[in-house]
Amino acid sequence: MRIRRVLTTALFLLGVAAPAALAVAAAPAVADSSPSPSPSGDDGAPTEAGTSFRTATEIEQGQRATAGASTGDYLYWSFPADAGQRPTVKATVKLPGSAARSAAETWQIDVYDGLRRRQACQYGAQTRTAAAGAASVELSCTLRTVRAWSETWANDPLPGTYYIRLTATGLPASGLGLPVNAEVEVGSKDIGGAAAVDGSLAEPLVPGIATTGGKSDEDSDSSAAVLSSIEPDDGWASGWWSDRWVWTAIGGVLAALAGIGGYALTRGAGRPSRVPPGA
Template structure:
């Protein structure tokens, strides 16, 4: 019994001693949880300055842009039903700064509705001595349909906006290096009770440009009114009710005067 007890205690001591050594090796071997670029994807080197000029990117396509502190950077990507998108960004500061700065990454759908993030550092603060700051935003799963009053993510175009929320005034205009990546998990629409007829894509062509022939249309003399129409305003409900009110006020004045007038004495 004593030999078995001694062996058991020795094995337990070896396991306890090897545990702390084996755990770091396992942690180092584990892959990172952040999104990775797609193999062979071309790097995007520019960004838009508004919703209308947002640069189109695809999921898994890396972005590397040189910008200035205070710029609003816009990108757009397409989302399908059943997908969960993860946006990760890194802002590097090549030069010295005078103080801490707060950066933010925001996501909007095709109707310009701000989407909530379920995970990620959406508004981190970089200290004065920090050389970079990392931002992240994990969106909710895109639904194939939703109620009109809800703000659930739907298939269509989505916009990513990266900007600085709080920065010392001397640091405005300082150069920064921005790296951004959008990843998509999930394929196909989940089993649901509806389907969106048209994706939420912003209409950037609201009207057609008229040519010179269309803009200058001939005016028919018969359509022109007489000089009396220029003097008198067009009759409408407002003029009718005003006239009726004036007549009633005059009648009420006459009746009131007749009731309150005293008869003359002979």
């Protein structure tokens, strides 16, 4: 009878704890989901692109940036990505009419991290060729999950600023200088505890972060200007929380319940049965 009560209590506690833990685990995933795209007509969305890493136009995740350029130009944007995110960069290039183009064009999108290391695309059409009569070409690049820490020799994506470079390659001489319009948008998926690692960077890979200081502009020893001022909405290293904490807690509860049940079973089996006196 006692064993039955112990097992019933253990199952009741497990039934209460597991749904609550799962709800807590699901909450960060909802809160940290990729930002919704900027509404149409948002005046804060950039309408131009930089021409180098140093002049890259800063955009937030979820914004749709636009820019007018000419074929042959290098267009640069930058955006922040934190640990646990898997960024996806999408670009659309609207080409001039077929009357102005006599040959196919190949467009390519590249993504670099804060150390200007080119990052490989996990999947997506990073390079596409537009036929002579095509009105537009669409590109995409999904990076690997950003890690909080990595070995110095590895090329893993790390938290910090990322650069987008969009350009046409292999253009004939007749295709140079034609006007085009480009649209770029960045989104990300929160991977959660599956990407958690035991370690973190002292500072995100943001250009100029090592030269920033808290001194006023009037101070002659004030530091140089920050080269990138964008960061995630919740700040850097906002992904310190992961569902690994929840699953660790569930494992601890299960281990405790298993210990209680095992003790009750062995204790009950080891006690001699009671024999009525005089039997």
